[in-house]
Each structure stands twice: as C-alpha cells, then as structure tokens.
Amino acid sequence: MPFLVTGFEPFGGQHHNPSQAVLGLLPSQVGSLETTSPYGPSETVTAILPVDSGGVAKELSRLYRKYKPEAALHLGLAEGRALISLERLALNLMDFSIPDNTGVVREDQTIVPGGPLALGSRLPLRRILESWQRENIPATLSNSAGTYLCNQVMYLALSSLPQEVPVGFIHLPPDETLALKKTSPYTPLAVQAQAVRLALETTLNYVADRFRRTR
C-alpha cells in the first residue's frame, strides 16, 4: 500500500505553487526494510489537487479509492508564512478571502454538515518536528490551517480515511520562485522537499512501531 502525497495547482493569479513543485523532488520509495513498515519500504504516489472547492472532495475520494493509501500527507501553500508549518487540526469551516479557481467564494459554511468543529492531525507531530530539528530545518507547529482549500482538504481527509490511517497536512511557505517575484520570506524548495521526505519517513516509522507494539 502506498503513501499518498498531494499538492495543489497554482491559485490566486500565480503560476507556481511549491506544494506542486515539491512533489517532483520526492523519492519514489520511502523507508527501508528494517526501520519502517512491516511490508518493507513504501511506494510514494503523488497527485495534484484542483483549487476547486466544489470538486476537490470527489477528486480526493477517487484518489483514496484508487490507491487505498497506507498514509496520506496533503501539502498546500501558506503565502504569508516564512517557515514550513505542521498543522495540528482542521476546522469544519469554509470562509474564503479570495475565490477558488472556479470563482467560488464561501462564507461561514461547514465542510461536513453535522461533523465535529475540529479534527486533529493523525500524523506523529512531535516526532516529525524532531526529525526536522535534527536536520536543522526551522519549522513551526500551527494551530490553524486557515479556512480555505487547504483546511477543506485536511478536514475531508481526516473525516473520510479510516481512523487508523495516518493523515495530516503541511503548509509550505513561498519558495525561491515565488520570493524572487514578491521579495517575500521563503524556504528553498530543496529544503521543503527534504522536510516532506522526513515527514514521510517519520510517519512510516511510526506506523511500523505501532504495528510491532500491537502484534
């Protein structure tokens, strides 16, 4: 069973999204026979999600049905942040400050009617942060994934994948391509790729540990 990693297409009038670009820098396999999943190393499958609030749930379902992922990591761009941020939770709320790529704007709407207000990440957050710290990658733990598409995907993922599947969201800051245009703080794409790879490996190790403990 593969590890699914998704990014988003560009939005907001831009022509580049680091969460899309980073997918091409990920290894096709993560983990090793000894340290990770009981089944050996895990294949990485990647997909690019549309910034389409009305269509993204269907696309996610299709991907989950197709790949039956062992774990899922969703990635998105947070333009106003300087560091990679690991999201703690998703809110059952859509409140857009800019339209999505189909022109839809939502205000104070739920994602899953009747669902809980918040769902917590199912990634091993502290372990991932430590893996970044060890490799000298500055990052933060975030208490809000916003109320736009990123949060919507994180909430949909947490409500639709089985409870035992690790799933979570990382917000990526602008990379050098965006920073060269807007003179904003950034984290180099190569560092972003390294951070995502570490998050994948750490999550697989966590799955393997859990498997061993429960055997």
Next chain:
Amino acid sequence: MPFLVTGFEPFGGQHHNPSQAVLGLLPSQVGSLETTSPYGPSETVTAILPVDSGGVAKELSRLYRKYKPEAALHLGLAEGRALISLERLALNLMDFSIPDNTGVVREDQTIVPGGPLALGSRLPLRRILESWQRENIPATLSNSAGTYLCNQVMYLALSSLPQEVPVGFIHLPPDETLALKKTSPYTPLAVQAQAVRLALETTLNYVADRFRRTR
C-alpha cells in the same frame, strides 16, 4: 592583492553570527585568469570584526594596512530581515538601540566628524543583484544599513579606503542556526555563502572590466 571579506562576532547575547559562519564557506580564490582581474584570480582573505564601536576603526585600519585589499566586502547580521540585502549607502551616524559587546551605547553621534552625511556603496550593485537573480537567490537592495556597528564599519570603510577600491556591505538575515532558536524567517547559510561568493566574483569582473576600459 587580495579581496578582503569581514564578518562580525556574535552580539546581543547570541552565540552565533551568520556573517562569521559564512566566512568559512567561502572559496580561497575567486575569479579566473580570463574573466576577472588583470592579475588573475584574487585571493580571499577573511577577518572577524569585534562588535566594539570604540575599537573597530583601529582593527579595520590594521586589516587595510596589512592586506592592501583590491576590494573589500563587509558582512553583518540584520536580525529582523528575511532576505540578503545589499546596502546602498552608509550614514555618518551612530544611534544604538542595544549596547555593543563592550557595553557602549551611542546616541546621535557622528562616525567621522565633519564627514558627509552619507557615503554610497562602491560595489557594482545592479550587477550583483543580477548575479543573484540568475542563480535564483531572493534578495533586496537596502536604503539603510541601520545606525549600529554594521553601518559604522561600512562608513569607515568607504571613508578610509582609496576611492578606486570597490567597497560595500551586505546584510545577512538569520540562518538556520538562529531560526531554529527563534522561529524567525531565515536564509540557509549555504545560500548566503553562494550569494557572497557571487558578489565577490561580480565585483572582480567589474574591476577587470574597468581596468580593460581604462587601459
């Protein structure tokens, strides 16, 4: 004749300064026979300046007398900035918001009594910015080097080295070592080193071009 590059020791209670750390990552020679100085590649000599407002002028004089540099690039840390910034000018003004490492605080004092209010960088600013752009390194052109030690060194350098010697200042942002402690925006030290190396090469090419034109 060498290219002098200086950084500063840590200050403000910190134990690390990227402008010092970056010196160890610079090549010992920059430029090549064909493209740069008429004398061939230029040796790089580095030195670490004390954050000592009363003593730094003497230390600079000593370095200039010892090395008779062909060009001088001074580096310092700008904690509140996210990107590498190339300084346009230095002011004849010291106005410290924190003490230097000897406990001295200066308010509204001149650096060189009777000197002009501002002295412009003698580096090829636009060429350096273009060299960074070509290598995808986000950076800014800055109109203020502040009123602390960095500005003091830039002003002293511009007033004491001969007019034909290219001299200027680059403010470096926090690197990963500082950002891991303070969760601030940063630019990786390896990128900072690449930017400094490009600035050295670009400056030597500029010197060589000038030499050829005036021959």
Next chain:
Amino acid sequence: MPFLVTGFEPFGGQHHNPSQAVLGLLPSQVGSLETTSPYGPSETVTAILPVDSGGVAKELSRLYRKYKPEAALHLGLAEGRALISLERLALNLMDFSIPDNTGVVREDQTIVPGGPLALGSRLPLRRILESWQRENIPATLSNSAGTYLCNQVMYLALSSLPQEVPVGFIHLPPDETLALKKTSPYTPLAVQAQAVRLALETTLNYVADRFRRTR
C-alpha cells in the same frame, strides 16, 4: 443578571495588560430598555484573572457561581497582533511557549480530559464585526486563540457555562502603553474600550432578539 467581563493581570515580565486596563473604561450598564435584554439594561461586572494555569479554573467557577452571568466576555492580550481579534473557537489544548505567572509550563496537555478538540464561540460573531465596521474600528476574525491562558479560559468558559449563555473571547492588541516601550503596532486603549462596549451591546441585543423570537 449581569454581563461578566474579564481581563488578565500582566504576564511575561510586563507591568501592564490592556485587557486589564480596558475594564476601567467600560460603562457600568450596557443596553437600554427597548433594544436589549427583556429585563432592561444589563449591569457590567468585571474581574481580573490570574495568569495561573493551575488556579484559573477555580477562579472562573467562583465568578460564575457568584454572578450567574447572563453573558460572559473574556479578554486577553495578543502581543504579536496589531488589531482587535474576535476568536472563533477554543482548543482543548495547552502548549505554552512561556511559563505562566506561577512558573508552570504545559506541553501538549488537554484542558478538559475527554472534552471535544474544539468549542465554538457563542457570541454573535458577524454582528459584532459589523458593529465595529460601522464605527470604523479595524478588526479581524481569528481562527486560533493560541494554546496559552487565553485559550484555556475560553475553553473553560465554553465548557462550564450553560449552553444558552453567550460566551466568547476577544484578543486585544498592544495599546499605546505597551507600544511606547516596544515600538510595536498598537490600537489605542480608548478604541479597544469602544470595541468591547460595542461587543457587549451587540451581544445583549442578540440575547433580546432570541428571547423575543422564542416567546
């Protein structure tokens, strides 16, 4: 029955907290016979909470038992924000980046074991935002009350007061007293007081409307 408004004592080495100072600028009564509560204008009672994670729950209980408030508005300082922010929700999470005033630091702890991950504000958020907009007070709707004492109090209030009691939290930015020391963005205390007064009135009008509709 009164409207309870609380602020916090200073913390983090400071000697001033706008959430405390603003309490002295509030009117002793809010609302009028016609427009608000069925019982006529509501008395405002204020209290200052300790920045004491271990003791604040008990102090809140004492206040709720003593006053049996018709509505409760809790206030706190958000040092890094420039504008008044109305919190949407509280998380069942304590994760402190600085100790509280008793020296306690909590990491990844729940506030109410077994409680939901998030509880939503029971204030009329959009109405309050509109009342501020009408009076030209810039403000934001916030998706995170942090993971320190402010969030703890908001979560405790939402879990312990009866469901029909409107209760919520407003984060106040630095005021002029703090900004004069730290040169930070700020909102004048008088504007903060006006915003809090408008939030109280709007909440009482909302209670009265609800009462009329359900009669």
Next chain:
Amino acid sequence: MPFLVTGFEPFGGQHHNPSQAVLGLLPSQVGSLETTSPYGPSETVTAILPVDSGGVAKELSRLYRKYKPEAALHLGLAEGRALISLERLALNLMDFSIPDNTGVVREDQTIVPGGPLALGSRLPLRRILESWQRENIPATLSNSAGTYLCNQVMYLALSSLPQEVPVGFIHLPPDETLALKKTSPYTPLAVQAQAVRLALETTLNYVADRFRRTR
C-alpha cells in the same frame, strides 16, 4: 509668515491618503504669543501635492514662492509601517517600485544632479519625539524615507528652501479608513492629526528659542 504643511493625493490605485485627510484636522494657527515665534502664533497653510514625479518640483516651487513659509512640514503615506515615523534624511535618489500617478517609473535616477547623496532633516527631531512620547503617541525615528515621491519631495524641500528654514518629513501609517479595507496595522487619523500638530508646535518653539538665543 506661515507654516506650510503638505500631504499627497491618493496613489497606487487607492482612493484615500491619510496625509491628505489629516490636513483637514489641523488647526489654522499653531503656537501662542509667549511660547513660540517672535511674531506670535503662526498661520498654518496646507496643500495637496500630486503624485507626479515630473511635476512635483514645479508645484513645490510655486508653493514656496507663494507662501514664503517660516517652516515646512511635508507628509506622506508609508503603507507598510504601523507607526508614525519621523524621517532623518532624504536621499538624492529615485527608484520606484510602482509607477507614479502619471505612469512614470524611475530607476536609480538622481533628484538634483550633482547634489549631495543625502540631506538631513532640519526639524528638531528629538524634541518632536519627546512631545509625542509625552502625549503617549508611539512613533519611530526613520533612517529611510524610501526612494519614491515622499523622499523626492523631502529632498527637493531640503535643497530649495533657505538653510535657516526648518523643513522635514513625517511618514504617516495607514489610518482606519485604509485598515478597514486591507486589515493592516494602523494609527487612527485623530492620533495622526495630534502628532502633526505637536510637530508643528514643537518646531515653532524651536524657531522661537533659536531667535531668542541669537538676538
């Protein structure tokens, strides 16, 4: 002889400029018989400058010839700043990041060919800062007026008015009108008006003191 105060028309696609709006809140006279100018209180005359790099010098000349001001205070908007900032100096440099209102963009051009790189403010900077501090108005002393129209006007004013005429520049942050649109940090327009009035009075007191000392 009057005290000339100027603001700018809106620019950059906006419909409001606090440096224009604040002019309407200034008193028509500043100072008193005893405390200020030897000639008694000074009349305040105001004017709105065009954001027209090619035409602003002519408009300034016209105003200076018409009013022969005893002192001149020029005001402009600094969108990215949160606090009122008193400029220390103007640079002999135009380098625009956005076009002016006539569509002109300048890159690395001098304002007065052959003029000094920088000219220092002729306002009593420290006295003005103290007058603000006394009235609890957070503010900063700035080392850069930028390289757009604000800096151009400050440089032109300093180079064209007689040396004995106090002249300087204050950058105003967004006011509530702008902050309501862009959710940015701001300083209320009433506070901005109070700060400008204090700067005018302090400057006139300074002129009067100088007159007394030199008599």
